[in-house]
Amino acid sequence: MKSNIKELALQPFPSETQAELSARLAEIAHGYGLTIDTCAEKTDLQQYGIEHARCIDDRLLSKLLSCRLNVDKDKTQRLECGCVASIDIGMYSTCRNGCCYCYANYSQNTVVGNFEKHNPLSPLISGEVGEDDKINDRVVKSCKDTQRSLFDY
Numbered sequence: 001m002k003s004n005i006k007e008l009a010l011q012p013f014p015s016e017t018q019a020e021l022s023a024r025l026a027e028i029a030h031g032y033g034l035t036i037d038t039c040a041e042k043t044d045l046q047q048y049g050i051e052h053a054r055c056i057d058d059r060l061l062s063k064l065l066s067c068r069l070n071v072d073k074d075k076t077q078r079l080e081c082g083c084v085a086s087i088d089i090g091m092y093s094t095c096r097n098g099c100c101y102c103y104a105n106y107s108q109n110t111v112v113g114n115f116e117k118h119n120p121l122s123p124l125i126s127g128e129v130g131e132d133d134k135i136n137d138r139v140v141k142s143c144k145d146t147q148r149s150l151f152d153y
Contacts, residue, residue, distance in 0.1 A: 004100055004101065004102060004103075004105070004106075005100055005101055007100070008100060015043075018043060019048075022036075022045045022048050022050055023048045026045075026048040026049050026050050027048075030049060035049070035051070036049075036050045037050065037051050037052065037053030038050060038051075038052055038053060039052075039053055039055065039081075040052075040077070040078050040080040040081040040082075041080060042080055052080075052082055053082070054081075054082040054083050054084070055083050056074065056083040056084050056085075056086045057082075057083070057084070058071050058084040065144075067144050067145065068144075068145040068147075068149070069084075069143045069144060069145060070143055070144075070145040071084045071085055071143040072084065072085050073085070074086065087138070087140070090104070090125070091114070091125040091126060092104050092105070092106065093105050093106055093107060093110040093111050093114055094111065094114045094115065094118075094125055094126055095111065096111055096112075096115055114126040114127075
């Protein structure tokens with residue numbers, strides 16, 4: 001991602017500026033009935049009504065599925081990240097949107113090449129399964145917690 005945003009010459013915000021901006025953004029959002037969350041930030045902004053979000057959120061999934069989940073934090077993410085373990089089904093350098101802050105595209109030339117190799121009839125996002133490719137079945141178990149509790153929904 002740093003290479004993608006280098007041209008923007010971004011500078012870190014001093015903590016006072018972060019606090020002022022956070023308070024103002026939260027005020028605007030709350031005025032419209034919206035919430036603001038942060039992602040993997042060390043800074044605690046709860047005093048402004050800004051909570052830590054999770055891209056892969058076990059709390060939200062439990063609520064939507066009406067069941068408890070038994071899933072651990074994703075160990076491959078930064079310490080501040082609250083996401084739970086998941087399986088990524090995407091592929092780097094395949095999105096053509098061109099967002100300058102995107103961490104998933106390293107090279108526009110690679111994106112173009114991967115897009116040109118896309119075949120909607122292929123099981124792969126880009127390219128084809130070759131004769132020498134080995135396909136392994138992944139064993140996946142349910143994360144649904146079936147243990148009964150006094151506190152079930």
